[in-house]
Amino acid sequence: MHGIRLEAVRKAYGSLVIIDDLELQIDDGEFLVLLGPSGCGKSTLLNVIAGLEPATSGRIFIGGRDVTQLEPDERDIAMVFQSYALYPNMSVRQNIGFGLKMRKVPSAEIDRKVDSVAQLLRIEHLIDRRPAQLSGGQQQRVAIGRALVRQPSVFLFDEPLSNLDAKLRADMRVELKRLHERIGRTMVYVTHDQIEAMTMATRIVVLDQGRIQQCDKPEVIYERPANRFVASFVGAPTMNFLDGRLTRSGDCPAIACRDVVIPLPGLEGPPALAEGSPVVLGLRPEHVMPAERGGAGTIQAVPLMSEPTGPDVFVLMSLGDSEITARLPTGEKIQRHAPLPIRVDGRRVSLFSPQNGARLA
Numbered sequence: 001m002h003g004i005r006l007e008a009v010r011k012a013y014g015s016l017v018i019i020d021d022l023e024l025q026i027d028d029g030e031f032l033v034l035l036g037p038s039g040c041g042k043s044t045l046l047n048v049i050a051g052l053e054p055a056t057s058g059r060i061f062i063g064g065r066d067v068t069q070l071e072p073d074e075r076d077i078a079m080v081f082q083s084y085a086l087y088p089n090m091s092v093r094q095n096i097g098f099g100l101k102m103r104k105v106p107s108a109e110i111d112r113k114v115d116s117v118a119q120l121l122r123i124e125h126l127i128d129r130r131p132a133q134l135s136g137g138q139q140q141r142v143a144i145g146r147a148l149v150r151q152p153s154v155f156l157f158d159e160p161l162s163n164l165d166a167k168l169r170a171d172m173r174v175e176l177k178r179l180h181e182r183i184g185r186t187m188v189y190v191t192h193d194q195i196e197a198m199t200m201a202t203r204i205v206v207l208d209q210g211r212i213q214q215c216d217k218p219e220v221i222y223e224r225p226a227n228r229f230v231a232s233f234v235g236a237p238t239m240n241f242l243d244g245r246l247t248r249s250g251d252c253p254a255i256a257c258r259d260v261v262i263p264l265p266g267l268e269g270p271p272a273l274a275e276g277s278p279v280v281l282g283l284r285p286e287h288v289m290p291a292e293r294g295g296a297g298t299i300q301a302v303p304l305m306s307e308p309t310g311p312d313v314f315v316l317m318s319l320g321d322s323e324i325t326a327r328l329p330t331g332e333k334i335q336r337h338a339p340l341p342i343r344v345d346g347r348r349v350s351l352f353s354p355q356n357g358a359r360l361a
Helices: 042-050 092-102 107-120 136-148 166-183 194-200 218-223 228-233
Strands: 004-013 016-026 031-035 057-062 077-080 154-158 186-191 203-208 211-216 240-249 252-257 260-263 278-283 288-290 299-308 312-319 322-329 340-344 350-352
Touching (some): 004 042, 016 211, 042 186, 211 228, 260 299
Parallel strands (some): 154 186
Antiparallel strands (some): 252 260, 288 340, 299 312, 312 322
16 A cells, blocks of 8 residues: 555744644545645645655655655655756666666666656657657656656656646646556645646645645535635636625525625525525636526626637626626627626535635535
């Protein structure tokens, strides 16, 4: 078993706390993504797991073994950085096999392992080239190959795709996911890119100010964010937030927001909240849908601006004194500044506490 367990791990520089008594269990074979904004502590946490930085307190276990006081080369891990850090005067074969050479592995075994990894990463035709002759995506494959050839228990990735253009990032996301399925090793991946997190992770840990805000499957993080921070960080465009109070519109639960009442058919509100309780309504752009004029649960919005994206169009619209963004089909007829009947899917919206941002429903 090659999982990772963190027990009350804390990292501080004097009075500045970067990681605050963090508890986390990463299962054997899991692809776990550490997601959060710049400065939230995700790269620091990865460095602490790797042993590149010592934990101020707490314990770190890899494969059931306490590695808290061990050096990086004693932890049976391999790390891939944002920078490819390839040796420019060496070929692809020499770069991938360099670590094995330093460990005095026989040349024949190095060649066998390098050839196997090159085939796995589909770079065998590049094996005799030097880094300057490779594209960014090819160089990143070589850097990954250098980690793979060691056959460690755990792989750590620190924003490895951030130097690539959008097309290459998309391609490499697929390659990394395939790689994980093939080798089945534990992988911990740091990124601030929510698309990378959502598409690759078996679980996502959302970090903010050195604390775990939520740890769950990508679909749960997206559909049922634990608090307003997670809801605002995950999703593009971001979730709409409207301050209001619980009320009713006929037989339907609703939120009264400033000068408009938004019916929420299907909403199952928390029983502890009475009518009139203040809440923050969170609704993603796809929760807003066109409606038949005069239909049940319909409200009037006014489109202000549209952003076509191909299959969808994001529409900024006013809802009374508030503004929200809706995600509508491209074929929907939208006229700027003309009233547009919409409805909200109350089964999928979120309610948050106005005091601490915690999820209420």
